[in-house]
Amino acid sequence: MFDRERWGEIWQTLSRNKLRSFLTAFGVGWGIFMLILMLGAGNGLSNGVAGAFEGWASNACYVWAQTTSLPYKGLPRGRSFDFDNDDIALIGKRVKGIEALAPRLQLGGWRGGNNVVRGNKTAALTVNGDLPSIMRIQGTYVEEGRFLHERDVLEKRKVCVVGRRAVQLLYEPDEKVLGSWIRINGVYFQVVGVHMPKASAEMGNDQTAVIYVPFSTFQTAFNALNQVHWFAITAQPGTPASQVQADVKKLLAVKHRVHPDDDLAFGSFNVEEMFDMTNDLLTAITALAWFVGICTLIAGVVGVSNIMLVVIRERTNEIGVRRSIGATPGRITAQIVLEALTLTLIAGYSGLLLGMLLLEAVSSSGLEGAFFAKPEIDLVTALVALAVLVVSGVLAGLFPARRALAIRVVDALRADK
Known part of the structure; x- marks a missing residue:
């Protein structure tokens, strides 16, 4: 295999x-260049999608009330x-499979007017x-301070957690944010934390421009007593989010006298459906x-095989001489396969x-992006690509080698005459 004379002959x-x-x-x-490039691009797309929805619960669903049509x-x-x-x-009592x-209640949002004031600065x-x-469902992490606590809800504290964009709009670069006060629709709230979304993509409004209050x-x-704008729900492992979503809708339809x-x-x-569709798309792109x-x-391998056939035709007499002096079919096959494998x-x-x-x-x-x-x-992908190369190289030399062995020694010796 590592005979210097053989490798010199191959070269x-x-x-x-x-x-x-x-x-x-x-x-x-x-x-192989195109294979690596396309697989890398596919992985880049997969990494991008994973980063775009990082932190968002993949088994979540959202339900809100609209207008009846029947x-x-x-x-x-x-x-x-x-x-x-x-x-x-x-919902917590009657719907099974909820994790x-x-x-949630919401104020402001897209195209909303200026509803937050701090000093002489205002922002929508x-x-x-x-x-x-909500932290278990939505992809947000606390950059400074803390998030909302259960005690904030129980005691109805006027505290808030602001997004990084909100800080840029309401504060000077060197101002202290934690412990300061802002006014939301005329009501003062103390800032106890600054949050940032984990995900790079936006689902709805700009998450850095969101303020959380209890x-x-x-x-x-x-003045939203006894109101809920919508529900965010995650399903337990093994329970489809679509099933939980359907059960919640069915239960609320009965409660609010909506036609089934x-x-x-x-x-x-x-x-969950969006994640499944995205995963299917990424799998298809990889395939x-x-x-x-x-x-x-x-x-390319077919090209190597064809060239080896041309080389064998040019070396027919040489192959005949080798076989006449005792070269075994295995040695001739190995020589041709090694030449094709080396080139590949x-x-x-x-x-x-x-x-x-x-x-x-x-x-x-x-x-x-x-x-x-x-x-x-x-x-693993690189090793698989190398394995494909080795197999391709062997196959590229194997067929020409069989063609060379099919030539009779007498015909091979007469080839140049």
């Missing part, structure tokens, strides 16, 4: 026609209704009335990358290296 054979060897190797190198029990269509505090306990339940920000359990405080401070077939009375959003890359690589591995490894260098350059250049980050391949 001599490949360098006999440098242009032909280069063009053949280019096909293989381009194939009359029911003497009530007309087009009726508006609101969730209330009783619904919180009702976390977080009612989203104000959410939440329970501490749910109970929101109800009393902003009125699909427009409740709005909902299922994060497509492997398919296109392997097909391109096969085209050199070209493939070059393509692999160039592909990884390009991915590293893109990753270090900062050319990333909300749904694209760190295009890279892992060690």
